[in-house]
Amino acid sequence: MLVQPQSDALNAGVIQAGLKTQNLGQSLHIVTETPSTNTLGLTLAGSGEPHGTVILAEHQTAGKGRLGRTWVSPPHKNIYCSVICRDPRLQPHLSWIPLATGLALSKAIEEDQKITPSLKWPNDLLIGNKKLGGILCESMNREKSTCVIIIGFGINVNADLDDFPQELQESSTSLSLEKQESCNRNRLLIRIFNQLEKWYDQLALNYLDEVHAAYSAACSTLGMDVRCVLTETKAIHGRATAIGKEGSLHVTPLEQDSKKIIEIHSADVIHVRS
Structure with missing residues (x-):
């Protein structure tokens, strides 16, 4: 079992000091425990939190996956995050948001860990055949022409094999299991938020050819x-x-x-x- 460094506790000051973003992470909430960051994100969006607001949790008691599945969320080891997206420029490209999110996460992990996850359409990150992370987007009721999207994602960062249920141990992995060393979550999150804003801006500016080409190159589903x-x-x-x-x-x-x-x-x- 790898020992997680004490300095790896989620720290808003450390994260925000490294950001190059205009919006992503400039408003940042870190909670010790919540049922789900997406559920909390929907609540905060309803109270008027701005575009780019980030919610991070050290532990989820009822983490959400797609199709009603549960996202396994051991405390103080992984990344459980949701982003409030209310940029009207992204409205024509809602179907691309989970794909662009996966692309940004893969690029950030490659930059930070020198490991390049592949993307399983539409919302999973893989290393080899094993799941490293997942994305879940949920929307609020439309207000006039603007739809507020909560972009949730989980990444297995410092999870040990026994943190996964037995039925998932053969199909799941974490960055620390792959590299046999712990990963600093704050440093990785800085890279993630910088990459997220970059790729969301590509969508907002209608640079769809660039996003399409980059996603297609990273998608391991193609050809399968x-x-x-x-x-x-x-x-x-x-x-x-x-x-x-x-x-x-x-x-x-x-x-x-x-x-x-x-x-x-x-x-x-x-x-x-x-």
Whole structure:
């Protein structure tokens, strides 16, 4: 078991001193414990917290994953974070927000740890075949034309193998498990917030070609045989071939004419390996 340095406790002053952002993290809340940073983010957004506000927790008692799943959240080891997004320039590109978030997280981890996670469409970070992190976006009710998005993400930073439930131990990993040394979360968060604002600005400025190219290059789903679970009774088996202009996943069904392409906008995607 790796010993986590005392200096790694989340520290708003340390994080904000390293930021180069205009918005991301300039308003920063750190809590010792909360059911979910996304739930707290929705509450704070409802009370008027500005765009770019960040919520960090040392521990989540009811962390959220996609499709109603639970995000395992051992205390004082990982990153549990939510960002309030209310920039109207991002409204036309909502489908790209989780993808751009994954891209920013991957770039920040590469910069800080010299490890490059791949991106599993639409919202997971992988190292090899193992899950390192995940993204969950939730929206508030529309007020006029503006939709407030809470962008939540979790990254396994200093988790040990026994911090994961037994059923997840073969499919999960952390930065410290990969590098066999502890990672400073404050330093990593500085890089994350700087990268997040960079890639959100790319979307806001309509530089979609750049975002599309960068995401496609980092996405390990492309070229894979996949099973896309749409509902409890409907799934598509095929080869993932491209990312669409709106961030969709293009899949060619294996059992049909190979020229047919299905655009997947939302699904639970499973990489099928021999």
